[in-house]
Amino acid sequence: MNTASIRGRRLPAGVALLTLALLLAACGGGGEQKAAGKGPGQRTPTVGFVTLQPTDAPMVVELAARTFAFESSDVRPQVSGVIRRRFFTEGALVQRGQPLYEIDPRVYSAAVNEAAANLQSARANAEATRIQAERFRPLAEIEAVSKQDYTNALAASRQAQASVAQTQAALQTARVNLQFTTVPAPITGRIGRSLFTVGALVTANQADPLAQIQRLDPMFVDIQQSAADLLGLRRSLTRDGIVPASAQVHLKLEDGSEYGPAGTVQFAEYVVDQQTGTVTLRARFPNPQGLLLPGMFVRARFAQAINRRAYLVPQQAVSRDPKGNATVFVVGPDNKAAQKTIRADRTQGDAWVVTGGLDGNERIITQGLNNLRAGQTVKPVAAASPQRVAPPSPEQMKQMQSKQKAG
Structure with missing residues (x-):
């Protein structure tokens, strides 16, 4: 089919309008680039930015911990003699004062x-x-x-x-x-196995207990924190904007699952372990279902303080220079990109917690960072704003019609 036959045919209105739009875009784009003296790679890039305000950022730590019974007591004989009877079932829940053994x-x-x-x-x-x-x-x-x-x-x-x-x-x-001669339960709790049977001779000053009782609801969790980290925390509490946080603690069990009920910190010891260089913090957790058992290794996560002057910067906006310093691009005067060094030591969710280097008035670039250079002129728009496609103006329609007739 030749060109004359194509020209002789009448194209559908939609196809004609699309063809004219493509021709106008090609012609207009080339004219604008020539008039501005810019090549295809020298366009002003469009970048998305966010403006941040100071917010509360909890200083969350996750530390190794171990569980301990809330109460633990050894069942010991007060007199010497032969055990005649045992009144409990091993592993059962016993009440304080309940008879456990009878000595002759x-x-x-x-x-x-x-x-x-x-x-x-x-x-x-x-x-x-x-x-x-x-x-x-x-x-x-x-x-x-x-x-x-x-x-x-x-x-x-x-x-x-x-x-x-x-x-x-x-x-x-x-x-x-x-x-x-009747040995009672000293506390209420779960009793373990009996270490002595009926007929065994026991004495008042023997080393081994008859059995052991542990109270498992609530439970204690001993958390080990480095003395250096605790010292840094106490120093940070003296600075403006850092306040103590609530004592809520969450646990992660050995299988990686989260323990549902939250606990509270009871106290922190004032003695540093000479062997490990750590300080023990004790938390109390409800344990109604008996999921926590004494001696379990867990991970404790809690906020020790709250920084009320921190900025939550999206992670995609933060990069690292060759020295490892955290940096961000901001929209500077005359819409030129400027690079700033910030202090970002930890993350919270999908954002970096920035505690230094920003004053709250910057427009931080989060989109269009590829090949962006400091000092480059940019076209800033609000981050993640939708791009709108407007219909051709009357002048563009006239140009498209004239080009269609000329073609």
Whole structure:
């Protein structure tokens, strides 16, 4: 098909309009470049920018930690003897005061009976000596007996009363020892395995406990933080804009999953471990489902302070120079790109936390950074603003129609 046949045909209106638009764009673009004296690679680049305001940026740290029982107690015998019975199931929840073991009580029951008999004898002797002393008192006044005899009788009465007090204490001790033959639970919690069976001989001063009870709800988590980092934190709290944060703590378990309930920091020790150079911070966590067990290694994440004068700069806007310094491009005077060095030591989500180098009035370039150079003239637009395609103007329509007729 030749050119004449094509010209003779009438093109559809949409195709004709598209053809005229392409011709006008080609002709107009070339004329503008020639008039401005710029080549295709010398166009003014369009960049997207954001203007940031100071915001609250928590200073979040993630540290190694380990779980510990809220309460832990060894079940130990207070008296010596042979275990006759065990009243609990291993691994069960026991209540404070609940009987756990029974030690053979026969020896201690006999001791109680002996102490009671000694008390009765002491009371009888005290009564006899008291009566004798009272009888000697009027006789000593009329010198029917010597005063020395009365003094001896009075002293014997007082010694008998002291003997009564001693035997009462011995009886009380015997009764306490008899009570100790039943070994109770010192705290409420989960009891472990029994280290001694029925028939085993136990003593009051033995090294091994009968069993161990641990309270698992709530739980303690001991967090280890470097003493140098803690010192830096305390120094930063003296600067303007840095304030202490709430003591909320979140845990990451050994399998990488997040532990649901949040905990709170209870205290920080004032002693540095000489072997590790760390300080222990203790947090308390609810553990209603018993998911946390003593001795687990976890990761604790919490905010130790809040910087109220930080800037959250999108990560794509921050780059590093050969020296490792963080830099950003900003739209300077006369719409020229300028590079600024900032202090960005950590991230928060998808943004760098910038704590130095910005004053809040800069227009930070986040889009169009490829091949951007300092001092280059740019066309700034709000970042991520949509590009609108406008219909041809009447003048452009006339040019397209004239070119269509000329062609």
